[in-house]
Amino acid sequence: MKFIRNVNWALCLLTLVTGTKAQELEVFANLEGGIPFSSSLKDFHEELANQITIESFETTDNFGYNYGFTVGFRFNQNASVFFNNRVSGAKTSVADFSGFIRLTNELSGYTFGLEYEIMFREFDKSKLNLGIKGLVTPSKLTLTSESNIQNEVQSESLEFNSLDFGGALGLNYEYSLGFFTLRAHLDVNIYLGGKLTLEDDDSGGFLTDQNGDKVTTSWTGLAGGLGILIPLSK
């Protein structure tokens, strides 16, 4: 996994360096948000939470959405390389005068992607592109159980990693404002989820649900973003 991560970093840096030598280079940054179609993590969290039989132990977050940001470079207005960081989470907790019990699952995804855009329509100051993305996402799931009952503090965390591969198809809308361009996109991400393996454990074990099925990050879903695009050179 470390090897794949290092390769991706190298590839990203290489693309970035190569891009700077292209004829036209733009940098862009987006704020991202997404809604997963489904997630085995969601079921996993519910299973986990149900094992704790404390009254009013309620789930308030359960991978219902994710958010993050994207930065990247686009070359010649049709090829981009980008880095996307998205987070999502689940939380079940209860608290009263005597303390709290908290169970959280935090999911972070670091996506390295390539996009190729095809102009679909062009307007006066704007245009609409059809984009196709290739995605490699190393994910990290942090499972944390915390409690503080009558000042008796207990905390335990487990970290799981996975490498997810996916692709996306979407529309990019750009509106030029002179110095920079506003940019919005809406994509459908399709991932093949990888196994979530325990960090620092070489036994080959991975996270499964109560049925013995593997639990995946499943970033699959709708993803949208809004940002700016700044040309660096022409």
Added chain:
Amino acid sequence: MNKNYLLCLLILSICVGCSYEFSSDNFIDLEPPLTETQYIELLDFTNMDTINVERTLRYTFNGLPNQNTISTRVLLSGQEIGVDWEGTSGTFTLRPEFYQEGTYTITIEHTFSSGSGSIAEQSGVEVITERAIYQFVVNREPSSAPAMLSAEIIDGSIYLTWSTDYGMDYTGAFLSLQYPAREIRIPLTDEELASGAYHDRSTVLYQGNSNTPDFNQYASVTYSILFESEFESNYGASQSLSYDPSSVAVEIIFNDLSTISFRWSAHPMYANFEAFEFSFFGETFSGSSQGGEYQVQTPYVFGESYDLNGRPSGTDILLPNYTYRDVPLNTDSLGVFDLEFLFVKEIVYNPATNSYFIMVIEDRQFSEYVFSIYEYSNAMEFIRKSDQITYDNVRYEYLGISIDPQDNSIIIDARGSAFRMNPTTLMITEEFTSPALSSEKLLRGNILANLDYTSRELTITNVATNTVLTPTFTNIRSLGYLSPDGRYLFVYEDSGNFLYRIDGNQLVEVLDFSQTSFSGSFEIFEDTLFYGSNNEIVIIDLVTNQSTSFQFGATQQTVQYDPVSAKLLVSQNGQNAIYNTNSQEIIRFESEYIKQARGLFSSEDRDYFMRIRNGRLFHSKGIYLDLDLD
């Protein structure tokens, strides 16, 4: 914009990334637990209570409905003891046998969930421990047993009452019946004890003979209430009952000269048993505990002392036999007066005074006897006695008294002396005395017979006229008999045995008894002679010389004639017969004749005798019977 700056910004963004912002915790607003309304209560116990028997105590925890017991324990002076907990209460047992006397502390610790519903409670860490501390005193003694207030015999049964003010610390309550040698304990239920009364329907007190072991072990009983603990016991104040053997009065009912009945009174506790079991000369009979009468089959021996053995039968305890010794005679059926301890020599009746005179030998000094004449009323009550008269002779057998039928004076025979005593004053009015062993005198009427032992001459003198009757007898062997009226004289002469009648100053031979074998005494009333000869009693009319006889005895028959009843009493060694001279009817009966006198006259006073006087049959023990004169 500087390209390098943007590049660095991009790299920094990658390194920093972003983190997920979780929603706030699900906070539940609950009230912290309060303990004001929860408490432990030890039931039926007051601080510093005394524990003297094993006692199981119950305590309860009064908590809120949603508070659950986690643990409960009881510490006794710091040491945990066992507890049975169920629901909302627990029990533990104090066993004083494990402790010395003293004060001990009970600590009840009850741990329970707070009931607040908080996370801490649900996690089992929000618990509350309530404590209650008590002290108790170990006293191994049971409560003081109640005092017995009364033990009374009512209507032949025993009723007990005791105080109902008593403590409840006891393992057993008993009614204790403490006899001299054993104790009987009757368990009492709480209800019986609380009633304060008990009807003892089974206890019968009785006493055995004092010469038997444990004769009085059931003669008394002490009632008390006994309280027991596991270790100690104590008795309350007691009440006692005792049995007095004289409380059952036994007497002999004289039925006739050969049969008697025993009569007994009710036993004080007659309602607690049904019957006595009596035994008498091998004959056993049952008699009611409420008293009764029973005619025994054993023939009565007149004057004999009888013992009766008896004991209550059918009782829970085998009671000893008691011997009712010398059972007294019923004085309604026989007259009784006390001559037993007197050396009685003779009993006579004086019609002039309607009283009885008894010669009693009172003292003996060397060769002298001292006697007095006692006077008894017709009811045989002692009236008085004469001055003592000294009889200067070693032969007490010669002492005797008779009544002069002419003037009813008392004639006293004292061998060498003869006295006449005034029956009214009991003073000697005439006295004829000669040297102690030189002669023998008999005074009857006005006739004084004097036998000189030395010359063997018998002189008969009319003392009224001071005339010596003729003939004067010589060669006399002994002076036989002089009739009470002085009319007949019987003498033993060398030439034979002759009965003379005194006519004026002359003695006229009436009968020659030289060939007659006398075996008993000799008595003449008016003109009738009675005497014993061999195996019969002979009666001769001295006027007509007609005689009759009947079989009785063998030798030494005593013959007495009572003119009032016209009955002849003959006796010999306890065999007796009363012969009715009118009807010739003979009643034979036995009498007690061996007297076991003690003291000064133990060697002389050896025999009882029977007399018939004035229609009254006497036994010299002091018993008399008025004969039916019809």
